[in-house]
Amino acid sequence: MNVISRGVKNSMRSPLRSGAIVLMLAISIGLILSMLVARSSVNAKIADVKSSAGTLVTINPAGINGFAGGGTPFTSDQLATIKATPHISSTTATLSDQLGSTDTNLTSSLELGSFGERQQRFDSPAASSSTSPTADSTSAATRPAFTPRTAVTGTTNPDSVATNGGSLTISSGSTINGSGSDLVALVGTTLATKNSLTPGSTFTAYGKTITVSGIFTTGNTFQDSGIIMPLATLQTLTSQPGDVTHVIAKVDSSDNVNAVVSALKTSFGDKADITSEAEQAATSVASLSNIANLALAGVIGATIAGAVIVLLAMVMIVRERRREIGVIKAIGGTSQKVVAQFVAEALTLTIIGAIVGLGLGVLVSGPMTSSLVTSSQSSTTATTGTNRGPGRAFERGLGQIGTNLTQVTSSITPQVFASAIGITLLIAIIGSAVPAWFISRIRPAEVLRSE
Amino acid sequence: MLSVKNLTKSFNSPSGTVKALEDVSLDVDTGQFVSIIGKSGSGKSTLLSMLGALDTPTSGNIHVDDVDIAKLSSAKQTAYRARKIGFVFQQYNLIPNLTALENVMLALEFGGVKSRERKARAEKLLSDVGIKADQQLRKPSRLSGGQQQRVSIARALANRPAIILADEPTGNLDSETGQKIFELLHNLSRSENTTIIAVTHDLDIAGKTDRTFSLKDGKLTKLSKS
Numbered sequence: 284m285n286v287i288s289r290g291v292k293n294s295m296r297s298p299l300r301s302g303a304i305v306l307m308l309a310i311s312i313g314l315i316l317s318m319l320v321a322r323s324s325v326n327a328k329i330a331d332v333k334s335s336a337g338t339l340v341t342i343n344p345a346g347i348n349g350f351a352g353g354g355t356p357f358t359s360d361q362l363a364t365i366k367a368t369p370h371i372s373s374t375t376a377t378l379s380d381q382l383g384s385t386d387t388n389l390t391s392s393l394e395l396g397s398f399g400e401r402q403q404r405f406d407s408p409a410a411s412s413s414t415s416p417t418a419d420s421t422s423a424a425t426r427p428a429f430t431p432r433t434a435v436t437g438t439t440n441p442d443s444v445a446t447n448g449g450s451l452t453i454s455s456g457s458t459i460n461g462s463g464s465d466l467v468a469l470v471g472t473t474l475a476t477k478n479s480l481t482p483g484s485t486f487t488a489y490g491k492t493i494t495v496s497g498i499f500t501t502g503n504t505f506q507d508s509g510i511i512m513p514l515a516t517l518q519t520l521t522s523q524p525g526d527v528t529h530v531i532a533k534v535d536s537s538d539n540v541n542a543v544v545s546a547l548k549t550s551f552g553d554k555a556d557i558t559s560e561a562e563q564a565a566t567s568v569a570s571l572s573n574i575a576n577l578a579l580a581g582v583i584g585a586t587i588a589g590a591v592i593v594l595l596a597m598v599m600i601v602r603e604r605r606r607e608i609g610v611i612k613a614i615g616g617t618s619q620k621v622v623a624q625f626v627a628e629a630l631t632l633t634i635i636g637a638i639v640g641l642g643l644g645v646l647v648s649g650p651m652t653s654s655l656v657t658s659s660q661s662s663t664t665a666t667t668g669t670n671r672g673p674g675r676a677f678e679r680g681l682g683q684i685g686t687n688l689t690q691v692t693s694s695i696t697p698q699v700f701a702s703a704i705g706i707t708l709l710i711a712i713i714g715s716a717v718p719a720w721f722i723s724r725i726r727p728a729e730v731l732r733s734e
Numbered sequence: 735m736l737s738v739k740n741l742t743k744s745f746n747s748p749s750g751t752v753k754a755l756e757d758v759s760l761d762v763d764t765g766q767f768v769s770i771i772g773k774s775g776s777g778k779s780t781l782l783s784m785l786g787a788l789d790t791p792t793s794g795n796i797h798v799d800d801v802d803i804a805k806l807s808s809a810k811q812t813a814y815r816a817r818k819i820g821f822v823f824q825q826y827n828l829i830p831n832l833t834a835l836e837n838v839m840l841a842l843e844f845g846g847v848k849s850r851e852r853k854a855r856a857e858k859l860l861s862d863v864g865i866k867a868d869q870q871l872r873k874p875s876r877l878s879g880g881q882q883q884r885v886s887i888a889r890a891l892a893n894r895p896a897i898i899l900a901d902e903p904t905g906n907l908d909s910e911t912g913q914k915i916f917e918l919l920h921n922l923s924r925s926e927n928t929t930i931i932a933v934t935h936d937l938d939i940a941g942k943t944d945r946t947f948s949l950k951d952g953k954l955t956k957l958s959k960s
């Protein structure tokens with residue numbers, strides 16, 4: 284028999300009470316483990332989403348969104364300002380325009396459909412190339428039969444039109460130099476088929492003859508019915524020198540994205556709409572951070588509960604064995620020995636509670652994490668995917684993030700397990716400290732008092 | 735040799751200061767069997783707790799073999815209790831979840847006896863006070879009052895103390911059993927030359943001891959057979 288074995292033996296002195304203490308401890312330790320697991324899994328996911336968010340920043344003139352809305356394009360000075368912003372490593376500038384039937388000899392490959400018709404109903408009849416000559420008093424007068432137009436994108440980087448975020452697929456011919464100013468174009472595969480264009484053939488636009496350099500495919504019907512030209516070419520042809528309607532800037536490192544965004548916001552004020560992938564990603568993981576915080580609160584709460592359980596149990600036990608402690612001191616036991624014996628007893632209860640609780644936590648942490656995550660997801664998905672216009676790759680990436688949020692996998696790492704054990708020991712120590720103080724205050728002379 | 739000089743102990747209670755012992759002086763020779771009598775509240779237990787270093791006096795000296803135990807540090811007092819003193823209580827005060835044997839071994843542990851020697855020594859002590867082998871493995875709740883008091887005497891003797899302090903050791907026992915316990919203590923003081931100081935209500939028993947001190951309101955009133 285030594286101090287430790289007496290403590291261990293004492294822990295089983297009142298099986299019912301010990302059982303209740305162990306059960307309560309097991310529940311709080313189980314909760315601690317599953318909350319730690321939820322927290323670390325969610326944090327891992329947040330880090331993952333943020334690191335994969337990329338470093339692109341989109342800058343649109345205020346009010347311009349694709350072909351809809353108004354607004355004034357950026358001037359070359361404004362573009363220079365963007366390029367001069369620190370940490371921006373490269374930019375892709377784009378100018379969008381549309382070719383009506385008077386501007387070109389090409390036939391649009393787009394069917395207007397009811398959506399297209401509605402979009403063009405505001406256009407003045409003059410702007411429309413083929414005002415119906417048989418304009419009678421029927422509904423045809425208010426809804427003239429418009430012809431669809433052909434979208435032209437002038438860009439410094441033809442790859443930015445690709446919908447997959449990578450480089451543009453050229454199905455025949457070769458790509459164009461975006462920074463040049465030649466009268467060349469890439470033609471979408473649908474438009475090319477409709478007008479029997481192949482690399483080397485020519486068409487007329489803005490009164491000039493343009494040579495087809497290559498045919499591209501994106502898989503997107505709207506894109507594949509369009510034309511891509513070097514930015515400078517389109518600027519000259521449309522008499523908008525230096526103007527751009529869409530800029531994508533690449534930041535040198537993800538750490539600098541926020542700085543770039545705020546620098547741009549300072550430069551442009553309300554003249555530009557600026558969005559970063561990282562910003563969008565941060566909004567989309569906001570609910571995950573809430574879960575992480577909730578889980579941390581859970582860990583703290585369960586730790587306090589566990590410590591209070593041990594503390595109250597040990598205080599109760601010490602009070603009950605007051606006389607016994609006095610006797611041990613009277614026959615020559617030191618306070619330290621008595622304290623060690625009670626700590627051993629508290630540790631025994633805590634360790635049994637921990638074994639049961641950690642087992643419980645392992646079983647419960649998976650379902651707990653996924654239920655915490657799914658219950659907070661409905662609000663998240665709605666915040667992504669509102670950006671239209673040429674920044675499609677960008678948008679797709681965010682859509683991907685949205686679906687990934689529901690796929691937080693809970694995993695019990697050794698670190699998480701170690702922290703759970705550390706917290707358990709903390710519980711035992713806190714739970715024993717106060718009773719130890721009580722023990723040291725018990726005077727051995729009390730044993731001679733007959734109450 | 736135990737020598738007490740001008741021992742005073744007062745307690746601060748909500749109703750004022752209580753003088754439990756007032757200017758008590760006495761000498762006890764080594765190996766003597768001494769009894770202390772007195773009414774309830776006269777300070778008998780307080781005197782024993784001073785002699786056993788369970789508490790420190792307000793003033794005065796207690797010399798045991800030329801060491802003033804009233805002036806020892808609390809760690810030294812604990813060591814003094816473990817090696818020099820054996821306590822026997824009215825309520826036996828055995829540790830309830832330890833067997834008779836383990837109770838005696840506990841005292842041996844505190845006395846610094848090597849762990850592998852404890853068991854044999856405890857068995858010898860218990861059989862010397864009349865506790866049989868099967869009874870030695872029982873917990874106190876499964877022993878009679880007389881048997882429990884024998885176990886507690888074995889525990890008190892464990893470290894061959896200089897002094898055994900017994901506070902009404904027969905108080906909870908019927909007179910016949912009390913008589914036997916008394917005889918056990920008496921024989922010990924003879925064979926081991928252990929000083930025994932026993933508080934008792936039983937004047938019959940007191941009459942058989944070497945000396946009897948009488949306490950009244952914390953003061954020593956009568957020295958008989960001195």
Ligand SMILES: Nc1ncnc2c1ncn2[C@@H]1O[C@H](COP(=O)(O)OP(=O)(O)O)[C@@H](O)[C@H]1O
Pocket residue numbers: 732745746747752753754772773774775776777778779780781
């Ligand atoms: N710890 C204490 N605090 C306050 N008063 C005490 C304390 N211990 C003893 N007393 C008082 O001291 C007096 C003597 O007590 P005690 O020595 O126990 O008497 P006895 O053992 O002779 O019955 C009593 O009046 C008692 O109330």
Ligand SMILES: [Mg+2]
Pocket residue numbers: 731733778779780901
């Ligand atoms: Mg008393």
